[in-house]
Amino acid sequence: MRYVVIGSSAAGIAALETLRSLGGPKVKISLVTRDPGEPYSRCLLPDLIAGYKTENSLRIRPSGVYQKLGVEAFSGLAAVELKPQEKRVVLEDGRELAYDYLLVATGASPVGLGVPNEEAQGxxxxxxxxxxxxxxxxxxxxxxxxxxxxxxxxxxxxxxxxxxxxxxxxxxxxxxxxxxxxxxxxxxxxxxxxxxxxxxxxxxxxxxxxxxxxxxxxxxxxxxxxxxxxxxxxxxxxxGVRPNTELVEKAGGRVERGIAVDRHLKTSLEDVYAAGDCIQVTDRLTGEKVNSALWTLAFEQGRYAAANMLGILRPYPLPLTRLNSVRFGTLGVISVGRLEGPEVLSRYDPLNLSYRRLVFEGNRLVGFILAGKVDGAGIYTALVKSGRPAWALRYKLLEGQVGGLALMGGRDSAYNSHLNEKQAVLEI
Ligand SMILES: Cc1cc2nc3c(=O)[nH]c(=O)nc-3n(C[C@H](O)[C@H](O)[C@H](O)COP(=O)(O)OP(=O)(O)OC[C@H]3O[C@@H](n4cnc5c(N)ncnc54)[C@H](O)[C@@H]3O)c2cc1C
Known part of the structure; x- marks a missing residue:
């Protein structure tokens, strides 16, 4: 079987690693990516500008990762056309790659303002x-x-x-x-x-x-x-960004807010899958169809898509698409899930410059914001993800007294519950 992956960022790398680890040494894997060098983290680009990181420390994998994975890499090259009937990808230099299964992990591109002189230098x-x-x-x-x-x-x-x-x-x-x-x-x-x-x-x-x-x-x-x-x-x-959907759209594939995929991350085109910022997903909490736009989701989707392409069928669980975490100096801020709901509790502690907002629906915590002191954010996130009853814990949560609470349903529990230990793939 021949697998072709387009894109070498979060979704693409996760897929390459999963294809190799679950598919074994014999599967033939090719990568087409516009990125000329080694895979890197976009999330850390501001740190490069700030001087906190060097180009080398942006890398998400040690040097030579494609070689180590046994991947035939076409780097610094764009895929310009999909031919789903012939099962071929056309590269910008005219070469064509045949595939049995294809993953489109083309991510997203920034949206411009559309105003005069936006192309000015600077x-x-x-x-x-x-x-x-x-x-x-x-x-x-x-x-x-x-x-x-x-x-x-x-x-x-x-x-x-x-x-x-x-x-x-x-x-x-x-x-x-x-x-x-x-x-x-x-x-x-x-x-x-x-x-x-x-x-x-x-x-x-x-x-x-x-x-x-x-x-x-x-x-x-x-x-x-x-x-x-x-x-x-x-x-x-x-x-903001818009998903890179053109390849699939031009080939006749279904595109809505992003590339439309089924629960196995398969597009409407035969044997073509998609993962990462280029796809549309349904938010677990709101049921809304939205663009997937988070690194962790892209990575997770890459793994699921690859497993599905190998025939190890794994339905991708509905994701939590609102999950932001950022730090500016001493101030950490984490916002997860819904900002509004039937019951909202909040507390500001001016002494510690710390703020917590909890959003409940019935017994469930469906969203929160932590600003300042963000300890135990994993517990809050796990409660939102698991949907477990949390109303009784509301005062502890509001005060940040979460030290004694057991962590429920970690980030990868849904994925790992489908795969045995041997099949576990590399983590970021
Ligand atoms: C400055 C910044 C900060 C961010 N901070 C965070 C954060 O804190 N937390 C978070 O979760 N997310 C953050 N993100 C978002 C995160 O980077 C994305 O969600 C993630 O990179 C999506 O990964 P992806 O693999 O789907 O696509 P992308 O990272 O967009 O990569 C797309 C890949 O496809 C390739 N490609 C595209 N079109 C073609 C083509 N036609 N032919 C060949 N190759 C092609 C590109 O070269 C690239 O390799 C941040 C993004 C930016 C820019």
Missing amino acids: VFTLRNLDDAQKILALTPGISRAIVAGGGLVGLKAAYALKKAGVPRVTVLVTSPRLLSRQLDNEAASLVEAELSQLGIEFIYNCQVTSFAADHYGNLESVVLKDGRELPADLAIVAK
């Missing part, structure tokens, strides 16, 4: 190593950077720029507060306070209408709808 998005390297190269000596977007990637980028020594960093936020999809007002205020203390500035309720550039095409300023023009040497647009 305006970036932050998704690939190449983006981070370019930002890093421009950072020394600049006086002002602007980040358009008050979501997780935008704030991580702003924090990194400040840590890299950029004197003035301004974040432009469309909504009235930061992280409006992940946090409530109280937690967002704590994040704002922490970042403001570092000297990061915020402008809320604003919209970028264009970038202004000099006649060499270099960024000069960012223009807002209210007419303000903010001088800038560098700008990062962080307005």
Whole structure:
């Protein structure tokens, strides 16, 4: 059997490792990836900009991983077409790869603002190593950077720029507060306070209408709808991502909010599977169809898809798609599941600068936010995931007294319960 994987990030690497570990030495595995080098963590790109990490320490696997896995790698090359009838993938250099089973793990790409001069030199998005390297190269000596977007990637980028020594960093936020999809007002205020203390500035309720550039095409300023023009040497647009669905869509596969997959992560195309940020999933708590957009989910899906491609049928359990964890300096913030529900309890401890919000539905904890002191977050997450009765524990949870509570249903329990010890695959 010949397996082809497109994409070498979280989903792709997990699939390659699973194909080898469960498929044994004989299965033929090929990889096609646009990424020219070794697989790396996108989540750590801000740390590269901040100077906390080097390129080498972004790697998610030791050097030479493809060789070690016995994978024929076509790196630095895009797949440009799928031919599902012929079971072939066309590469940009014209070569074609035959497959018995194909995994599309093409991830997602940043969404632009769609405003004039967005291509000016000095305006970036932050998704690939190449983006981070370019930002890093421009950072020394600049006086002002602007980040358009008050979501997780935008704030991580702003924090990194400040840590890299950029004197003035301004974040432009469309909504009235930061992280409006992940946090409530109280937690967002704590994040704002922490970042403001570092000297990061915020402008809320604003919209970028264009970038202004000099006649060499270099960024000069960012223009807002209210007419303000903010001088800038560098700008990062962080307005979210859209799934890379084109290959499947052009081949006639079903695409909705992402590539549509069944419970075995199979697309509507014969013997073609998909995993990671390119797919649509159904959220376990809300039942909503959403884009999968988390590293851990992509990794888990890569493993499930690979097992299914090998015929070891493993239905992928509905995932918890709202699960964000970030740290800015001393402030940790974790937000999981629903932000609203029939019963909401919250507690702010000003002495410890610590905030907890718990959302219950009936007996179940269906969401929480921890900001400041985030100890025991695994317990809260396990309660949300397992759906176990938790109302009786509400005061302990609210006070953060979770030390004595047993951890229920870890991250990989659903996957591991299907696989015996021998089949367990490498962890990130
Ligand atoms: C700055 C930043 C911070 C983040 N922080 C977090 C975090 O804290 N926690 C978290 O859970 N998630 C975080 N994420 C999101 C996380 O990185 C993604 O969820 C994860 O990378 C998705 O993995 P993936 O394998 O689905 O796709 P991607 O990582 O998007 O990779 C796609 C792969 O497909 C390849 N590819 C695409 N199209 C083609 C083609 N046509 N031909 C060949 N190859 C192709 C690419 O080269 C790449 O190898 C962050 C992302 C960014 C950018």
